Amino acid sequence: MKRTPLLLCTAGIVAALAVLTSEAWAQNGSAAQGGQSPRFETGITVPGASLRSKGPGAYLVSFSTPVGLPGVSLARGVYTFRYVGQGRSVIQVLNAEGTLSYGFFLPNTIRRNGAIGDAAVWLIRPAADGSPRRVQALFEAGEATGSEFIYQ
Numbered sequence: 001m002k003r004t005p006l007l008l009c010t011a012g013i014v015a016a017l018a019v020l021t022s023e024a025w026a027q028n029g030s031a032a033q034g035g036q037s038p039r040f041e042t043g044i045t046v047p048g049a050s051l052r053s054k055g056p057g058a059y060l061v062s063f064s065t066p067v068g069l070p071g072v073s074l075a076r077g078v079y080t081f082r083y084v085g086q087g088r089s090v091i092q093v094l095n096a097e098g099t100l101s102y103g104f105f106l107p108n109t110i111r112r113n114g115a116i117g118d119a120a121v122w123l124i125r126p127a128a129d130g131s132p133r134r135v136q137a138l139f140e141a142g143e144a145t146g147s148e149f150i151y152q
Helices: 004-032
Strands: 051-053 058-063 065-071 072-073 077-083 090-095 101-105 108-111 120-125 133-139 144-150
Touching: 072 101, 108 120
Parallel strands: 065 133
Antiparallel strands: 051 058, 058 077, 065 072, 077 090, 090 101, 108 144, 120 133, 133 144
């Protein structure tokens, strides 16, 4: 008996259904969240963003591509992300020298799984075609919780 064609056909149908289901879920999840990115994208650390400590609560973040933050776009380059206020409730983003402020942001707390030894910057897909990727979250080295930027 030759079952190979039947198995290949079945595998192809299962793969097609999986793709269609994940695309439908992503669209429904995105609409349910007011157009925000689907939650399953959380946790993607993109090469092109690096983070290093500049002192307690302050980090130099280097982007090899333009990125977006709520209400502002940043060209590729190095920026200072620093926590201000009690309990790290506000993040200020400045140029690398700390002389030009791009804004203050009120983040949500977000958790990450897996290895937490490294600091990380998570990026998510652009809000619209042709716009830059957006910064989703900032994690300090050794921390399971981080700061998630809120996009409206």
